[in-house]
Amino acid sequence: MMKVMSGNEAVALAVKLARVGVVGIYPITPQTTIIEELAEMRARGELSADIVRVESEHSAMAVTLGAAVSGVRSFTATSSQGLLYMHEMVWWTSGSRAPLVMVVATRAVGAPWNIWNENTDFMSERDSGWIMAFASTPQEALDLTLQAFRISEDPRVFLPVMVGMDGFILSHTKTNVFIPSQEDVDNFIPPRRQPYVIDPETKESMGNIFPPIYYMKLRQSIHEAITNSEEVIKEVGREYNKISPLGDYGTLNVSYKLDDADYAVVTMGAWSLDAMEAVDKLRENGLNVGLYRVRYIRPWSEKEIRENLGDKRAILVVDRATSLGRGGPLYLELKSTLNIPIKGVVTGLGGVSVGKRDFYSLISRFVEEARYSEVGGVEWYYPGEVKEVELGTPRTAH
Amino acid sequence: MESSLEIRFHGRGGQGVVTAANVLAEAASLENMFSSAFPIYGAERRGAEIESYCRISRTQIRETSPIEEPDVVVILDPTLLKISNPLRGLRKDGKVVINWKGASPSVGFKTYTVDATGIALELKLVKSGWPLVNIVMLGALVKATGVPSLESLKMAIGQEFSGNLGELNKRAVELSFERTFEVEQIVA
Amino acid sequence: MTMRMMGMALGNNVALIVVAGCSSVIQGMGPKNSYGYPALNIAFAAGPAAASGMWRAFKQRNKDVTVVVWAGDGGTADIGFASLSGAAERNENFIYVCVDNEAYMNSGGQRSGSTPHGAVTPTTPEGKKENKKELLFLMLDHHVPYAATASVGYPHDLMDKLRRAKTIEGFRYLQVLTPDPYGWLFDPSRTAEVGKLAVQTCYWPLLEVVNGRVQVSNESLHCLRKETRRPLRDFLSVQGRYKRLNDQDYKELESYVDYTWDRILKLMRT
Amino acid sequence: MSLEYQVFPVSTPAEGAGGKTGNWRTVRPVVTDRCIGCNACFLWCPEGTIGVVGRKAKVYYEYCKGCGVCANVCPVKAIEMVMEQ
Structure with missing residues (x-):
């Protein structure tokens, strides 16, 4: 039903x-x-x-x-x-x-x-x-x-x-x-x-x-x-x-247009769907990218991940979480699993809205970067509409 | 309808903006379309400006973010036109459905007006002192877009509300469907 | 000691929840244990909640099992109080036994909310400045169907109370004073005697409250009148933890006893 | 599939799971002829290592820690605490 x-x-x-x-x-x-x-x-x-x-x-x-x-x-x-x-x-x-x-x-x-x-x-x-x-x-x-x-x-x-x-x-x-x-x-x-x-x-x-x-x-x-x-x-x-006629279970994680992709984006959760939209659009524009959605954090399927991502030129991991001082948890997990260039992005924290356009620009920028240079490290990404935020200034204690 | 339709509802906390989007999504699903409905995520406060969103599509919906470029804007409370910008991002060929009484407003888009407040009061659809215009507006929306059918809408209302409230709301959408006026687009 | 008395009073159809404390240790090491009961050992603040889940599980399985939470005074008065209060307010169907040795004895005897005024502990080397928390009265304010106090000095009274508690449905609270020779500093062989002295000097009232009706136990009846109470000094002087007690502290403790009994008398009249 | 790797934090009742506490003892209770079999020692013993057998108290020394509670609660002072040899 x-x-x-x-x-x-x-x-x-x-x-x-x-x-x-x-x-x-x-x-x-x-x-x-x-x-x-x-x-x-x-x-x-x-x-x-x-x-x-x-x-x-x-x-x-x-x-x-x-x-x-x-x-x-x-x-x-x-x-x-x-x-x-x-x-x-x-x-x-x-x-x-x-x-x-x-x-x-x-x-x-x-x-x-x-x-x-x-x-x-x-x-x-x-x-x-x-x-x-x-x-x-x-x-x-x-x-x-x-x-x-x-x-x-x-x-x-x-x-x-x-x-x-x-x-x-x-x-x-x-x-x-x-x-x-x-x-x-x-x-x-x-x-x-x-x-x-x-x-x-x-x-x-x-x-x-x-x-x-x-x-x-x-x-x-x-x-x-x-x-x-x-x-x-x-x-x-x-x-x-x-x-369940709609079920796509049987693997731990989910691949989307990955087989022939040179570059991959790794995500978890709801915005993976927005990222899929971006992947489709990017492919229309000639960029050979795919998406890997992590469905199970534990167990962490090293085998499945290596099979799906091991041959990629570089991957972009987008985290909606932090391990403060280290980057995103998914990024860290993938770094410990794969021996290829990996770049991490932390975004969407505290409800910051990230949509298909953001994924489009993040992925296309990443592919551009990866083509001509070594990628790595963690970027904190703010979507276009997020304006400069005014924060309080620190005060010294007396 | 093209392959998909994005609708954004504007109202005030307590007016039932979220329920309106939910009922619309249910009605679309009854016609075997994909649909998704969600509110602006946040604290719900009576009287504060609230948005909710509804996507209807013939294919699976893969967007999860709030609708920034809607095909249709539904405005439950016309005073919002003065205090905020409910028309932001509306597509050039987009439509506005607004709860309005008297001479039509000039907003620069194809506009549909209905006196939803009048209909709600007429049917005694009142809760905590406020006329319940949320479902009433859906009758006008159906008139404006043709999606979904009035029948499906009434069926969805029957699922959402039981007893007398369901009957009243069904009657309300019939009335608003009849009493919706289409205003020619006025280019500002 | 109390554990054995419970065994005699409650029979076999019992499942225990043991909150962090001495009783988690005296079971011995897994994969064996020295209890005759099935026991779920659990973190400090989780006992009453786990019991809420447990008795409902037995209900779902149509099994008639008495669930007993076994906790120390630290787990009851301090870290576990929110969970205890929640379960009592919901009138969950289990017996809660607070083994009150008036300090965190398992970690070395540090003060708890249940430590009395004047007692020396590793964290109150100068003697505690505050009075003991009124756990019994606090539990009564939760409208529980059964609440009682007991002392290991009077095992028959303790077992009677457990047997009575078993017949009642809903949340049942029993606080047992268990003198601890190492924390209270007395000769371990005098454990029972100290438990009796606490009652005879009226420091520890024995009573039972069933559906709001207060019944002072026989051993404590003499406390209802101030003149017939045995001097508090007889209880305090056998323990080393009161070595720092000055005259003012002694008066404070005496007025604490007066206050307790005034409150009990008031409860009896209403 | 082999389940050999599975370990659970479960324990089953066993006598003496707490260890043979008898060797913690420095003094031992000895029941004398004055014993009247009143069960007081049985009731109060924290370890359950003393009981009345045939109207006379009997100590199970394997687990008795020698705390002396029995000697103290005995109404006729029938239990003597003796230094272990």
């Missing part, structure tokens, strides 16, 4: 279709309408999940974890400051090897206050031991959320999964979404599996002090579960394609 819905509505629907049992909810823009929608579904009697309206994001994750280790499929969602406040529990959840799913509608991080889109919050959890996927459309937000439950509960993985989507740009944009039937989803996501259950019958405990070697083994095991999840993700994607 097709329906016009926002990214947040699509996620809420996925949670319902996945027959989640417990949801920990705490409001934060721009994720809030996910949990509002879930609460309304519950009030209308369409959702059997128990909704726990907690007092902080830290608790939202703790509720979700508590339910997950006690044998029930669980879900939560957050953004920005909320994710940072939850940080401790994000690690506790992966360390517990607790299968569960969280959606992050991305947003800039304070100070100062800024509610608009930026992926730094999501990217800052790269080290925390979660499987991390990032959507580019409301459709993909629904699809990846459904697949997340299946991946998370696969015995080869048994890890939490985080699905990101651009705040407002996806979370609040209504567009056509294909909804798989409940029956198809039921067949797609088998009954819950998890590595252990806290239950008086099993008497198993979780998380007491482990000796150093055992702890390190556990960390290595999580690392290996993430790298090995690549096959699981592809397998789950291929199965999902059977229930």
Whole structure:
């Protein structure tokens, strides 16, 4: 069935279709309408999940974890400051090897206050031991959320999964979404599996002090579960394609007009679509460029990336996030994967609007540069309309 | 319609600018077109100037940024003409659909006027003291562009609003469709 | 000690959530543990929230399991208070046991919000200047169906209270005074005795509040009148942590006890 | 697919998981004839290493840390704390 819905509505629907049992909810823009929608579904009697309206994001994750280790499929969602406040529990959840799913509608991080889109919050959890996927459309937000439950509960993985989507740009944009039937989803996501259950019958405990070697083994095991999840993700994607006619899953990341391209641009999330428009236009004008969209940050598919980008003359990585003092996180990840000239661009922070024209000018300028010189380094790009900003002057303390 | 249509709505926070774009997107989707609708991303404040956007296309929509060069501008509150520039970036052959009563304004574009406030008051479509003109304006928009059909629009309204509110809004778009005046383009 | 008493009182159908503290350590090292209960060990501020998720999970699975959160006074009064307050306000269905040894004993006995006035700790070498946080009263202000205090000096009373708590639905709060020989500086063999002295001198009131109705436990009935209270000095003098106590501090502690009992009397009348 | 690499932070109950705490002891409780089998020591023992068997208290020395709580709570002073040899 097709329906016009926002990214947040699509996620809420996925949670319902996945027959989640417990949801920990705490409001934060721009994720809030996910949990509002879930609460309304519950009030209308369409959702059997128990909704726990907690007092902080830290608790939202703790509720979700508590339910997950006690044998029930669980879900939560957050953004920005909320994710940072939850940080401790994000690690506790992966360390517990607790299968569960969280959606992050991305947003800039304070100070100062800024509610608009930026992926730094999501990217800052790269080290925390979660499987991390990032959507580019409301459709993909629904699809990846459904697949997340299946991946998370696969015995080869048994890890939490985080699905990101651009705040407002996806979370609040209504567009056509294909909804798989409940029956198809039921067949797609088998009954819950998890590595252990806290239950008086099993008497198993979780998380007491482990000796150093055992702890390190556990960390290595999580690392290996993430790298090995690549096959699981592809397998789950291929199965999902059977229930969704629009599905393009089966690979971790997505290539667009890359095969014969000399130069490539690498992006993540919603603006990849604008970048595709720019690539089309550039090709019309005789520039041989293609696009590579990163869909999975963790696992980071070195093999797939080398296969798709390894033969390019140079690549341009456009980040909507920062690792301050180092550049964009995607740029850094690609630098450590490929041995070819790579230039990084950081832009779109805090809601700065970047459209197809910006991609057009960024890519064409980059190709020009790369043809005649060695490219590299990180550029902070401001779109044409952004005027000179007047900032406060520093004062010395007395 | 050409292959695609970009529509920008202007109004004030609380007037239902966002809902109007959403309902339009739903109506277009009922005719098997691709559509996307989104507000200007930010804090919602009653009374402040608000924009929302709707793209309708026969092919998949790949743009995610706000519409800067619309084909159609829909103005829910005519006072906005004085305090801001809702016509910015409008294409030369673009259209303006405006909530207006009396002698037509001269804005330099092909213009459609409808007394949406009058229709809303007539049907008692009032919420928190404000006449609900958002859906009413869609009737005029359909008249101006032919996309989507009035039938699809009414169906989308039925999906968005239940009960009496749905019926009233359906009636409202019928009335506004009838009472929309086309003003000849006046070149300034 | 308290853990064993709970075992006797609650039976087998129990799942524990252990918040960071001594109880995370005394389980021993994985992959084995010394508890007879399934336990989820979790970070400091997450216990009550994790319990909220856990009991709902058991409900979804149609299992009748009593969920118990086991936390220290630091995890309760300080870092975990927001999470505790949230769960209490939502009237989540579990028992919260605060093992109150009046300091961060697992990290070396530093002061917590639950440390009493005058006590010397590694972070208050001059003696704490503030009074103990009124956790019981704070919990009562959350309209919880059950709240009680107990002391390891009186195990039967403690077990009775746990058994009663088990029969009630909703959020149940039990704060157990557990004298710590190393932080309070007394001979470990006198643990039970110190726990009794705290009650006899009326420093630690034993009571039970069921749906707002206050019941002072037998061991504390003599505290209702000031004349029948045993002198506070008998409790303080057996502990090394009060070595810096001057006369003014002593008066402060005495008036703290008076204040506590005045408040209890007021609650009994309403 | 082999799951050998999978490790989980799970533990199962086992006696003595905390280590044989008996060798922490410098003094040991010794039950004398005065014992009346009242269970007070059993009730208060922090480690669960003393119990009444046949109306007489019996200490499980493997895990007893020698804290002396039992001797202290005994109403008839039937437990003596003796230095370990």
